Amino acid sequence: MIEFDQDPYRLSGTVYGVLMNDPKSLDAIGGAVNRAPYKAAPEAPVLYLKPRNTLISQNTEMQLAANEAAVEINATIGLVFKKAACRVRKEDVADVVAGMVLVTDLTIPHGSFYRPSVRFKARDHSCVVAKSIVPLNSIHEIGSVELSVEINGAHAGTYSFNNMVRSADQLVADVTDFMTLSRGDILLIGLKADAVLAKKGDRFKVTSSLGTVNGVIA
Amino acid sequence: MKRARVAYGGAVHDAFPHQQGLQLADGRILGEADVVWLSPFEVGTIIALGLNYADHVKELSKELTVTSKDEPLVFIKGPGSVVGHNGQTRRPNGVAFMHYECELAVVIGKTAKSVKLQDALQHVAGYTVCNDYAIRDYLENWYRPNLRVKNRDGGTVLGPWFVDAEDVPDPQALELRTSVNGVVTQSGTTANMINSVAALIEYLSSFMTLSAGDVILTGTPDGVVNVNEGDVVECEIEGIGKLRNTLVGDPTFQR
Numbered sequence: 012m013i014e015f016d017q018d019p020y021r022l023s024g025t026v027y028g029v030l031m032n033d034p035k036s037l038d039a040i041g042g043a044v045n046r047a048p049y050k051a052a053p054e055a056p057v058l059y060l061k062p063r064n065t066l067i068s069q070n071t072e073m074q075l076a077a078n079e080a081a082v083e084i085n086a087t088i089g090l091v092f093k094k095a096a097c098r099v100r101k102e103d104v105a106d107v108v109a110g111m112v113l114v115t116d117l118t119i120p121h122g123s124f125y126r127p128s129v130r131f132k133a134r135d136h137s138c139v140v141a142k143s144i145v146p147l148n149s150i151h152e153i154g155s156v157e158l159s160v161e162i163n164g165a166h167a168g169t170y171s172f173n174n175m176v177r178s179a180d181q182l183v184a185d186v187t188d189f190m191t192l193s194r195g196d197i198l199l200i201g202l203k204a205d206a207v208l209a210k211k212g213d214r215f216k217v218t219s220s221l222g223t224v225n226g227v228i229a
Numbered sequence: 230m231k232r233a234r235v236a237y238g239g240a241v242h243d244a245f246p247h248q249q250g251l252q253l254a255d256g257r258i259l260g261e262a263d264v265v266w267l268s269p270f271e272v273g274t275i276i277a278l279g280l281n282y283a284d285h286v287k288e289l290s291k292e293l294t295v296t297s298k299d300e301p302l303v304f305i306k307g308p309g310s311v312v313g314h315n316g317q318t319r320r321p322n323g324v325a326f327m328h329y330e331c332e333l334a335v336v337i338g339k340t341a342k343s344v345k346l347q348d349a350l351q352h353v354a355g356y357t358v359c360n361d362y363a364i365r366d367y368l369e370n371w372y373r374p375n376l377r378v379k380n381r382d383g384g385t386v387l388g389p390w391f392v393d394a395e396d397v398p399d400p401q402a403l404e405l406r407t408s409v410n411g412v413v414t415q416s417g418t419t420a421n422m423i424n425s426v427a428a429l430i431e432y433l434s435s436f437m438t439l440s441a442g443d444v445i446l447t448g449t450p451d452g453v454v455n456v457n458e459g460d461v462v463e464c465e466i467e468g469i470g471k472l473r474n475t476l477v478g479d480p481t482f483q484r
Contacts, residue, residue, distance in 0.1 A: 025307055030372060049370045057369075058376040060305040062274035064438045076436075097382075127304040127372045129276075133437045135342075189367075189377050191309050 013066045013140045015195075020093060020109050023195030024066060026138055028087075028116055029182060030057040030124060032175045032201030039204055040124075048125040056177060056185050059127060061116060065138035071226030073117050073136050075211050082137075082228055083206040085116040086158040086170055086217040089197040090179060091144050097191040104150050104180040107192075111153065113141035113221040114199055117228075120208070140197070141222035150180045153200065160207045161216045168207040175201050231390040231470070233314075235264035246390065266314035269357050269391035270336050273442035275306040276433060277332075277361060279374055281448025282421050288451035301424050301432055304372075306361075306380050306446075314389035317477045318362055319382070320458050322484075326365040327456055327476075330449035331407040331464035333400065333419055334359040334387060335426050341439040349430035352439065353394045358472040359446045360386035360407075360464045363453075385446075390470040397468060400426045404467040405450060409460050417450025419466075 015022045031037050031053055037044060044052050075082060093109035116138055119131035147153075158170040177185060179200045192198060209215045209228045216225040233244045233251060237259065244251040250260040279302035280286050312318060320327050338354025362384040367377040397403075400419060407415035424432065429445055456462055458478035465471040 023308075025309075027307065051370070053369055053371040053375075055367065055369065055375065055377045057371040058380070059372055060307055062276075062305055062437070062443075064274065064440065124371055125373060126302060127374075129303040129305060130300070130436050133305065135438050190307070190380055191382050193309055196309075 013068045014142050017144045020091060020144060021195050022091070022197065023193050024063050025193065026061040026066065026089065026114070026197040026199065027186070028059050028061060028199040029201050030059065032056070032177055032182070033204045034174070034176055035204035056182060057124070058186065059132055061138040062133050064135050065133055067136045067139055068142055069139070069224060071117070071136045071139045072229050073134055073226060074229050079119055081120065081208040081210050083118045083120055084160050084209055084215050084217070085118055085202040085206050086160055087114055087116060087199045087202055088153060088156060088172060088221070089114040089140070089199050090183065092192050092194055092196045092198070094194050095191055096183065096187045099183055099187045101180045101184040104183045105147065108147055108150070108183070110144040110146040111156070111221055112144045112197065113158070113217065113219055113224055114197065115139040115217050115224050116199060116202065139224040139226055141224050143222050145221050153179050156220060158217055158219045161218070162207060162209055162213050170203045172200055230393050230396065233269050233389050233391070234267040236267060237264045241267065261315070266316070266388050268311050268313055268387040269389065271442050272308050272311055272387070272444060273440055275308065275385060275444055275446065277304050277306055277379070277446040278302060278424070278429065278448040279304065281423050282417060282450040283423055284417060284421055284451040285449055286423070301429065303433070304374060304379065306385055309382060310380050310385040312383045312386050315473050316383065316386060317475050317481065318384060318386065319482050320456070320476045320478060321364070322479045324364050324366045328363055328365070328453040329407055329456060329462045329464060330361040330363060330453060331405050331415055331466070332359040332361050332446045332449050333403060333405070333466055333469070335400070335445040335447060336391065337439045337443040338394070338441055340441070341430055341434040344430055344434040346427050346431045349427035350394070352430055353426070354441065355391050355393045356397055356400065356469050357387055357391050358464050358466050358470050360462060360472055360474055361446050361449065362386070386472055386474045388470065388472055392469050403469065406465045407452065408463045409454070409456055414454050415450065415452030417452065421450060422447060
């Protein structure tokens with residue numbers, strides 16, 4: 012479980028993420044984007060939920076199945092909503108977002124994005140949420156955040172979130188255009204293509220100005 | 230036993246069926262239209278199934294590349310989409326095909342992790358009816374059915390009654406029926422589910438822990454048709470309840 016009380020905010024436990032928000036994710040699919048089953052590049056944000064069984068604060072221990080070799084360390088930034096957000100304009104995002112939280116969405120790699128792939132996305136303890144929310148004064152602060160990923164103590168990658176398909180403010184505008192987010196909800200701003208992979212037995216750690224999350228893949 | 234959660238007189242109450250409508254736990258007898266019906270249970274994770282009825286798969290076969298032998302098609306919905314019995318759901322201007330889906334909603338009662346088929350139903354607290362709306366205009370082939378189709382505000386209608394599992398001896402022998410403005414447009418039976426309630430609990434609990442309050446929306450039979458602003462949609466499951474919802478247009482939402 013996560014620390015729901017993040018004074019003055021209480022997390023709702025609802026975490027939404029978005030796929031294909033790194034332009035390199037779509038590039039990696041290449042011409043197949045226009046063939047079956049996709050037939051076209053996505054238009055609306057490709058969203059998914061991390062259900063409550065996935066949520067954990069620290070020191071996660073996520074289990075791989077016997078036939079699974081690795082898991083993606085999808086460290087990213089979560090926007091925490093301070094009030095209900097419906098049809099928010101891009102320029103008004105600061106009115107509804109309380110701050111940023113470091114989140115790592117552990118995902119079993121999968122090559123097809125046609126179906127929602129819940130079996131690869133909803134594993135117990137696969138959504139590691141850092142313990143503190145860092146207040147957000149300007150949405151543009153997101154661009155300067157760097158997340159550093161270590162595997163077994165060795166540096167394995169650095170993520171930043173400039174030049175996403177949808178910037179964080181655009182993402183909030185497009186998502187809240189068709190669904191209302193509630194106070195305490197978290198919206199992840201996207202996953203980096205070429206995420207660091209961790210194998211069974213590996214320890215991972217993500218450090219940043221937003222805090223730290225860590226865990227072990229069992 | 231059947232029970233509901235309703236708002237009345239400034240408070241939320243448990244309520245029970247009564248021949249005049251319903252009876253609050255404190256004894257007051259009220260008409261069905263006197264109260265605001267809420268979801269009959271505290272909603273945890275909402276797990277929905279697509280293509281879980283053989284007849285519905287046949288209905289959609291022209292546009293599908295799957296067969297019923299594939300892994301269950303599962304997606305997760307958010308709590309913001311939930312609305313109770315007698316509520317309203319917005320049908321946006323300009324869409325061509327918005328349809329209801331009458332579904333048996335299975336509410337988990339105790340933690341389920343790696344549960345075997347033969348033990349699965351022991352983890353069910355009870356059942357209710359769901360109308361799991363979709364707007365097909367917004368379908369895209371990425372994590373399909375995508376949330377813009379399925380996770381809209383008011384798109385998960387639940388209720389009116391929560392029915393204890395012990396009162397439903399066989400969840401695979403229930404008639405389902407939907408009517409639009411009183412005309413029956415969908416009918417089927419839970420006997421035609423591709424993955425039974427028990428099989429779904431076994432499958433889901435093999436990779437995720439289910440907890441009390443989590444709900445599995447088990448898919449819909451064939452007979453989904455477009456509904457329009459002003460239509461009254463009633464989804465009924467034998468022995469579980471009749472769930473009513475009204476489609477409203479953008480003006481009602483002041484858009």
